[in-house]
Amino acid sequence: MNTVKSVRELRAAIAQARADGKQIGFVPTMGNLHAGHAALVEKAAQRADFVVASIFVNPLQFGPHEDLDKYPRSLAADQKKLIEAGCQLLFNPEVAEMYPHGMQGQTIVSVPDVSQGLCGGSRPGHFDGVATVVTKLFNMVQPDLAVFGQKDFQQLAVIRALVRDLNIPVQIIGEPTVRAEDGLALSSRNGYLSAEQRAAAPALYRSLEQIAQALRGGERDVAGLLDTARQQQIAAGFRPDYLELREANSLRPASAQDRQLVILAAAFIGNTRLIDNLALELDAIH
Numbered sequence: 001m002n003t004v005k006s007v008r009e010l011r012a013a014i015a016q017a018r019a020d021g022k023q024i025g026f027v028p029t030m031g032n033l034h035a036g037h038a039a040l041v042e043k044a045a046q047r048a049d050f051v052v053a054s055i056f057v058n059p060l061q062f063g064p065h066e067d068l069d070k071y072p073r074s075l076a077a078d079q080k081k082l083i084e085a086g087c088q089l090l091f092n093p094e095v096a097e098m099y100p101h102g103m104q105g106q107t108i109v110s111v112p113d114v115s116q117g118l119c120g121g122s123r124p125g126h127f128d129g130v131a132t133v134v135t136k137l138f139n140m141v142q143p144d145l146a147v148f149g150q151k152d153f154q155q156l157a158v159i160r161a162l163v164r165d166l167n168i169p170v171q172i173i174g175e176p177t178v179r180a181e182d183g184l185a186l187s188s189r190n191g192y193l194s195a196e197q198r199a200a201a202p203a204l205y206r207s208l209e210q211i212a213q214a215l216r217g218g219e220r221d222v223a224g225l226l227d228t229a230r231q232q233q234i235a236a237g238f239r240p241d242y243l244e245l246r247e248a249n250s251l252r253p254a255s256a257q258d259r260q261l262v263i264l265a266a267a268f269i270g271n272t273r274l275i276d277n278l279a280l281e282l283d284a285i286h
Contacts, residue, residue: 022049026143036178045086061129203236241266
């Protein structure tokens with residue numbers, strides 16, 4: 001695997017791959033990689049001939065009081081994982097390479113509707129930062145396909161809308177969430193958890209499973225189900241941020257006619273904010 005830090009080197013390597021007739025797959029990341037990231041790279045390797053990954057901790061998507069400075073960085077370990085997963089080229093730029101004119105006057109890509117509420121409500125400007133850096137990376141790499149994890153369900157919806165609305169010729173592939181044996185969704189931020197917090201953390205997903213099980217069983221008191229789940233999260237040591245039932249494709253609040261649904265949650269345990277979701281299909285809510 002070759003590691004490059006400039007757009008010029010990136011484009012030269014990709015041009016050679018294209019000259020060899022290879023289809024380009026792309027996996028953008030912020031590093032500190034785990035088995036969930038490896039699954040994204042492996043999926044890209046199954047679907048494309050030449051896999052490019054990026055590692056860039058994007059300042060534009062972090063709020064003023066978020067964890068930009070302490071976000072874990074582990075390049076050597078990440079490179080090893082990428083090689084094992086089938087990556088051929090790593091783009092690891094500095095901030096000045098991505099934003100050579102600074103971020104103050106940077107053109108911003110904003111995706112309406114699906115970016116509203118949920119993480120978009122809790123982290124103002126976050127999805128503008130995500131949409132902007134992903135647009136830049138797509139223009140730099142010009143991949144045939146890109147793979148994103150479904151754990152960041154709203155982010156995936158934003159990127160699908162971005163590609164559709166701006167006619168970007170990239171196939172977006174969503175890869176299912178990879179979980180630890182106890183159900184906790186793998187996340188780079190799990191490393192912030194103390195042993196006690198890590199033991200309690202699977203309760204977040206369990207609360208979503210209980211909502212889904214009740215809905216599948218015919219329960220239609222959605223407000224009551226969500227309230228019960230919030231109380232379960234609090235009892236487990238969480239401080240809920242949001243817990244909502246949405247229509248899975250549009251991310252608008254679920255209506256009685258919707259069959260494709262997703263339960264989305266974010267909650268703090270200690271100072272660490274975890275997100276999770278559970279998609280389900282059922283008969284219409286009455």
